[in-house]
Amino acid sequence: MRKFLVLSMVLITFLAFAQPKLVIWCSEKQVDILQRLGEEFKARYGVTVEVQYVNFPDIKPKFLTAAPEGQGADIIVGAHDWVGELVANGLLEPIPSFAERNQFFDSGLSAFSYGGRLYGLPYALEAIALIYNKDYVSKPPKTVEEMIKIAKQIDTEFARDVRGLVFPVTTFYYAVPFIFGYGGYVFKDTPTGLNVKDIGLANEGAIKGAKLIKRFVDEKIVDPADNYQIMDSMFKEGKAAMIINGPWAIKDYRDAGIDYGVALIPDMEPGLVAKPFVGVQGFMVNSKSPNKLLALEFLTNFIAKRDTMYRLYLADPRLPARKDVLELVKDNPDVVAFTLSAGNGIPMPNVPQMGFVWGAMDDALNLIVNGKATPEEAMKNAVERIKAQIQ
Known part of the structure; x- marks a missing residue:
């Protein structure tokens, strides 16, 4: 009741002085559902919601140009890793605490947090998981040792015409689960935000993860020459038993007739x-935006609700950011598995300094798996390179 009264007071204030209108910029997949939701909001509160389609790669640069002048969108729909740059430019309004916030996955809230404050309302998650071909793997492995054992058995049984495990081992994004799983991290997460001076990619856990990746190669479980295209093609052709990939690939695997599991x-x-x-x-x-208070109420008291988030999921079926929405779609094992993987994960750092990490870590992994540097040397040098570029 209290939240409803707050919303009503905000709306009355706007209606008293002008006919309010909220402008939303979003990419193609959200346009139709947001237009329908906007019509419902207008019917209920008399506030027009204008949804404008903008190509996803253009939303952030267009916003950076328009927002400083108080123009453009009142609300944008985009990626959490935009937050650091937009906050640094003073262009995002913090989102206050709201009812049912505890229903959102911590990884989603953390992703949109910066300097200890929340700057975005999450609605969809994304993370990689293990995808396996049921023709070769009846029960997915629970531990790395089990995965290694299954991969070796398949390699032997099919004389490597079918590979047991394929993933782009020298691409940092795909190596991260093993590095972070042992305690590595990119930037230290603190109560006031990420500390970009504290880099955990050469700590004990990160090195242990790098040694595991080297073991994959040394024991010929994975091939260091494998890239994303090779992994994707082999799985679609039924020549890979297990891969590590994301939900974006599932439709192609289903269309290829692969009996897969996640x-x-x-x-x-x-x-x-x-x-x-x-x-x-x-x-x-x-x-x-002159309408920022109205925009905040629109998000926290309308969009953030379970039923609205469920409708967003149905229109754009990405991994839901609300736990209770996941309960509503628990009959879809793919969504459940990918969402649980995201629940275990760590948000990609939303600070501009993350741009220095990718190349340094890809190079380090290449040196490690090709025996040109020890894990200790390669990881230490990568961290020094990142720190130098940040400075």
Whole structure:
């Protein structure tokens, strides 16, 4: 009741002085559902919601140009890793505490947090998981040791015409679950935000994860030459028993007629879970907008509700950011498995300094798996390179 009264007071204030209108910029997949939701909001509160389609790669640069002048969208729908740059430019309004916030996955809320404050309302998660071909793997492995054993058995049985495990081992994004699973991290997460001076990619856990990746190669479980295209093609052709990939690939595997399953990436050890990167999509409010208070109420008291989030999922079926929405779609094992993987994961750092990490870590992994540097040397040098670029 209290929240309803707050919303009513905000709306009355706006209606008293002007006919309010909220403008939302979003990409193609959200347009239709947001238009329908906007019509319902207008019918209920008399506030027009204008939904404008903008190509996803253009939303952030267009917003960076328009928002400082108090123009453009009141709300944008985009990726959590935009937050650092937009907050640094003073363009995002913090989202206050709201009812049912505890129903959202921590990884989604953390992804949109910066400097200890929430700057976005998450609605969809994304993370990689283990995808397996049921023709070769009847029960997915629970631990890395089980995965290694199954992969070796398949390699032997099919003389490597079918590979037991394929994934792009020298691509940091796909190696992260093993590095983070042992305790590595990119930037230290603190109560006031990420500390970009504290880099955990050469700590004991990260090195242990790098040694596991080297073991995969040394024992010929994975091929260092494998890239995403090779992994994807082999699975679609039925020539890979297990891969590590994301929900974006599932439709192609289904269309290829593969009898697949999705499971968590195996634990490093019993109770020591793999931690993939998590990407999050959500709603952000223009801090320069004259309608920002109305925009915040629209998000926290209308969009954030379970039924609205469920309708967003039905229209754009990405991994739900609300736990109770996941309960509503628990009959879809793919969504459940990928969402649980995201729940174990760590949000991709939403600070601009993350741009220096990718190349340094890809190079380090290449040196490690090709025997040109020890894990200790390669990881230490990568961290020094990242720190130098940040400075």
